[in-house]
Amino acid sequence: MQYGYFDDDHREYVITQPDTPLPWMNYLGTDDYFGMISNTAGGCSFYRDARLRRLTRYRHNGAPLDLGGRYLYLRDELDGDYWSPSWQPTRSPLDAYECRHGLSYTCIVSERAGIRAEILYFVPPGETLEVWRLRVRNDRGTRADLSVFSLVEFCLWDALDDATNFQRNFSVGEVEVVDGVIYHKSEYRERRNHFAYFACSEPIAGFDTQRDVFLGPNRGWDSPLAVERGRCSDSIAHGWAPIGSHHIRLSLAPSEGRDVVFILGYSENPAEAKFDPPGTQTINKARVRPVIDRWLATDEVEGALRSLRDSWDELLSVLEVDTPDPDTNRMVNIWNPYQCMATFNLSRSISFYESGIGRGMGFRDSSQDILGFVGMVPARARQRLLDLAATELPSGGAYHQYQPLTKRGNDAIGSGFNDDPLWLVLAVSAYIKESGDAGVLDELVPYDNAPGSETPLSEHLHRCIRYTLDRLGPHGLPLIGRADWNDCLNLNCFSESSGESFQTTENREGGVAESLFIAGQFVLASKELAGVVRLRGDDEQAASLEAAAQRMIATVEDHGWDGEWFLRAYDSLGGVVGSHTNEEGQIFAEPQGMCVMAGIGLSDGTAAAALASVRDRLASEHGIMLVHPPFTRYHLELGEITSYPPGYKENGGVFCHANPWIMIAETILGDGEAAFDYYKRTNPSARAPISEVHRCEPYVYAQMIAGRDAASFGEAKNSWLTGSASWHFTAISQWILGVRPELDGLRIDPALPSAWPGFTASRRWRGATYEITVHQEPGVKGRVRRLLVDGESIEGNLVRPALVGSTVKVEASVESDLPLR
Numbered sequence: 150m151q152y153g154y155f156d157d158d159h160r161e162y163v164i165t166q167p168d169t170p171l172p173w174m175n176y177l178g179t180d181d182y183f184g185m186i187s188n189t190a191g192g193c194s195f196y197r198d199a200r201l202r203r204l205t206r207y208r209h210n211g212a213p214l215d216l217g218g219r220y221l222y223l224r225d226e227l228d229g230d231y232w233s234p235s236w237q238p239t240r241s242p243l244d245a246y247e248c249r250h251g252l253s254y255t256c257i258v259s260e261r262a263g264i265r266a267e268i269l270y271f272v273p274p275g276e277t278l279e280v281w282r283l284r285v286r287n288d289r290g291t292r293a294d295l296s297v298f299s300l301v302e303f304c305l306w307d308a309l310d311d312a313t314n315f316q317r318n319f320s321v322g323e324v325e326v327v328d329g330v331i332y333h334k335s336e337y338r339e340r341r342n343h344f345a346y347f348a349c350s351e352p353i354a355g356f357d358t359q360r361d362v363f364l365g366p367n368r369g370w371d372s373p374l375a376v377e378r379g380r381c382s383d384s385i386a387h388g389w390a391p392i393g394s395h396h397i398r399l400s401l402a403p404s405e406g407r408d409v410v411f412i413l414g415y416s417e418n419p420a421e422a423k424f425d426p427p428g429t430q431t432i433n434k435a436r437v438r439p440v441i442d443r444w445l446a447t448d449e450v451e452g453a454l455r456s457l458r459d460s461w462d463e464l465l466s467v468l469e470v471d472t473p474d475p476d477t478n479r480m481v482n483i484w485n486p487y488q489c490m491a492t493f494n495l496s497r498s499i500s501f502y503e504s505g506i507g508r509g510m511g512f513r514d515s516s517q518d519i520l521g522f523v524g525m526v527p528a529r530a531r532q533r534l535l536d537l538a539a540t541e542l543p544s545g546g547a548y549h550q551y552q553p554l555t556k557r558g559n560d561a562i563g564s565g566f567n568d569d570p571l572w573l574v575l576a577v578s579a580y581i582k583e584s585g586d587a588g589v590l591d592e593l594v595p596y597d598n599a600p601g602s603e604t605p606l607s608e609h610l611h612r613c614i615r616y617t618l619d620r621l622g623p624h625g626l627p628l629i630g631r632a633d634w635n636d637c638l639n640l641n642c643f644s645e646s647s648g649e650s651f652q653t654t655e656n657r658e659g660g661v662a663e664s665l666f667i668a669g670q671f672v673l674a675s676k677e678l679a680g681v682v683r684l685r686g687d688d689e690q691a692a693s694l695e696a697a698a699q700r701m702i703a704t705v706e707d708h709g710w711d712g713e714w715f716l717r718a719y720d721s722l723g724g725v726v727g728s729h730t731n732e733e734g735q736i737f738a739e740p741q742g743m744c745v746m747a748g749i750g751l752s753d754g755t756a757a758a759a760l761a762s763v764r765d766r767l768a769s770e771h772g773i774m775l776v777h778p779p780f781t782r783y784h785l786e787l788g789e790i791t792s793y794p795p796g797y798k799e800n801g802g803v804f805c806h807a808n809p810w811i812m813i814a815e816t817i818l819g820d821g822e823a824a825f826d827y828y829k830r831t832n833p834s835a836r837a838p839i840s841e842v843h844r845c846e847p848y849v850y851a852q853m854i855a856g857r858d859a860a861s862f863g864e865a866k867n868s869w870l871t872g873s874a875s876w877h878f879t880a881i882s883q884w885i886l887g888v889r890p891e892l893d894g895l896r897i898d899p900a901l902p903s904a905w906p907g908f909t910a911s912r913r914w915r916g917a918t919y920e921i922t923v924h925q926e927p928g929v930k931g932r933v934r935r936l937l938v939d940g941e942s943i944e945g946n947l948v949r950p951a952l953v954g955s956t957v958k959v960e961a962s963v964e965s966d967l968p969l970r
């Protein structure tokens with residue numbers, strides 16, 4: 150069952166009924182001001198940091214209600230009938246409803262009783278405000294006298310305090326209302342220099358800023374007293390809960406339409422110019438007033454929307470593909486890169502499943518996200534890399550998280566996730582492959598942000614590698630520390646007390662648990678760094694990195710092979726994890742993917758055997774489960790993974806993030822059929838027809854789909870902010886379609902399903918455009934055997950970087966089954 154459809158021409162997903170199984174979200178904002186918005190206008194906004202600068206409230210865990218948002222109420226003055234044109238919060242029946250989630254904008258259109266309302270929400274590029282443009286039209290044969298009420302509920306800035314410290318919160322709220330503009334200025338009198346404003350382009354008939362007055366006793370957002378009786382009370386909030394509501398009266402002749410613009414924004418004043426007149430407690434509005442005036446002019450909206458669209462055109466034109474599969478096309482051309490940019494902007498901070506107060510930016514998460522957006526915003530990726538590297542510790546370890554506002558490592562979580570540093574190596578190498586900018590390695594970057602500690606970035610990367618080598622366990626495999634990529638494999642935790650954090654508690658200090666995943670990741674990272682170092686002429690360093698990789702491969706061969714697949718780990722007691730000898734948790738997906746991606750077992754058949762085991766034991770119709778059989782009871786020595794009921798999350802869920810590793814591994818072994826088959830299983834667009842099962846948005850990846858052992862097999866959770874975005878993008882674009890930036894050229898190395906006759910792609914890379922056509926003889930399983938570059942046949946399948954500004958025609962033929970290299 151579907152709740153809408155893709156409008157690919159407009160790059161929108163159109164939701165045709167408001168009661169989707171879960172709120173289906175979109176994000177607004179591309180620079181500093183962001184919001185999330187559901188298909189019924191739920192959500193909230195913030196400036197830069199979802200915890201510390203939250204503008205409006207959202208009640209996470211209000212599900213299924215989706216409460217708190219950018220609400221409007223329409224009221225018919227004739228009979229007092231009122232409704233929400235976005236359906237929420239009144240949920241009054243609508244004669245028509247449509248929500249178009251587009252690229253950084255959302256437009257909700259509805260009709261009731263002959264009144265058509267279209268509300269467009271977006272953040273103009275470069276601004277710290279959001280626009281809501283209400284376009285209302287009277288489709289009745291008679292004049293319509295309407296009231297419009299707007300509504301936001303302000304958050305008292307720090308979202309954690311806001312949700313917890315009520316003894317204080319209920320007494321700090323303050324607003325000003327001047328010339329129809331509602332200013333939210335809680336805590337402005339003391340240490341905050343920022344305030345929010347909510348304004349409207351029409352003259353107002355009234356306003357409210359005190360929540361209880363607007364709502365009336367015992368009422369919720371679905372039936373505010375002010376709306377019911379058709380007038381506000383001009384209340385000025387003092388403490389309790391400040392809100393912003395404007396009341397506007399519109400009288401529309403038959404067929405008459407009107408645009409009303411609301412803006413909600415964030416503004417800061419210099420500390421010395423906070424008040425006007427000086428010495429008072431009144432906000433100085435000299436800076437903000439021109440901004441408000443500009444954006445209330447309804448004709449600014451179209452131009453800003455156009456420039457937003459232009460900026461997306463530019464970003465998405467980096468890679469455009471035309472394949473025989475529509476689900477692939479729309480994910481690669483539109484939604485997957487769009488989601489990658491969301492992870493760039495928001496990391497894991499705020500979504501329907503992330504509160505915006507829990508986590509800073511993850512070191513490993515943000516490093517991996519780079520793979521997804523580096524092609525679109527290489528300069529910003531570069532800065533992100535340098536920010537990440539500056540939180541590396543002198544030991545080569547890394548803070549697990551850092552705070553976006555300060556860019557400092559997060560002491561509360563600390564370090565000790567032993568996979569973390571290696572992701573930085575992989576991210577830097579991806580950046581250099583994309584940009585050709587090996588000079589980034591010479592950038593001086595501090596450790597732990599300490600001035601005076603700077604070394605070139607290249608030294609940071611070597612320390613990342615050494616960090617693993619300095620921490621090898623009894624089998625010579627990397628020690629896992631608190632956890633590796635699988636945050637829930639807490640092999641040194643041994644937690645028996647419920648208040649303890651699985652992530653940060655180490656009750657077995659000096660634990661000897663070892664990770665096969667990190668072993669594979671180490672091999673991959675060492676090889677990548679060797680390539681980068683060799684590019685710079687340091688053959689000796691490169692050889693030593695390759696030798697370290699070879700030693701690790703030998704160790705994996707000796708101690709990491711279970712007979713039909715790669716082991717997962719050795720626990721702190723020396724027991725094997727992820728082995729056929731275990732009763733539960735016999736095989737894990739992630740070491741199979743990572744070891745094969747690292748090139749382990751390609752020549753001795755173990756890689757192929759590992760992938761066959763994945764297919765036999767982990768593949769389900771909804772994707773590849775992370776582990777099987779899942780754990781049915783809590784294991785002290787394994788940690789959080791065994792805290793989840795079987796089939797959920799890391800305990801046997803289809804952890805989407807790890808699926809592309811298997812896809813990539815399949816392409817490395819030359820099985821494009823298998824890779825693409827897996828790709829389709831998790832592709833959100835391909836899953837749209839089973840939305841009643843999948844339940845999350847059909848246009849973005851979710852972190853997890855419940856596994857076979859769960860009660861809700863096939864149900865997705867934790868959509869939007871997940872490493873699934875960047876890895877799926879990498880798998881499909883670079884490995885299945887095979888258009889892959891390398892250090893010295895663009896590799897054209899597709900591994901396609903055999904029924905495809907080929908595909909075309911346009912790829913912008915290092916300033917030139919590559920127009921690529923791949924032909925495949927139908928039914929052939931093979932690799933590129935012939936390559937024409939601007940009509941000239943070349944050896945191999947690597948296209949050398951072309952002149953900036955040039956367009957290069959590349960024609961590739963997939964012809965035989967022989968391995969190319």
Ligand code: BGC
Nearest residue numbers: 508635636637652789798799
């Ligand atoms: C989740 C993991 C996540 C970790 C982050 C755990 O509860 O299961 O997926 O990586 O929290 O802290």
Ligand code: NOJ
Nearest residue numbers: 511513514634635636637
């Ligand atoms: C989600 C976390 O954000 C990520 O860092 C981790 O690798 C995966 N869960 C797997 O546990």
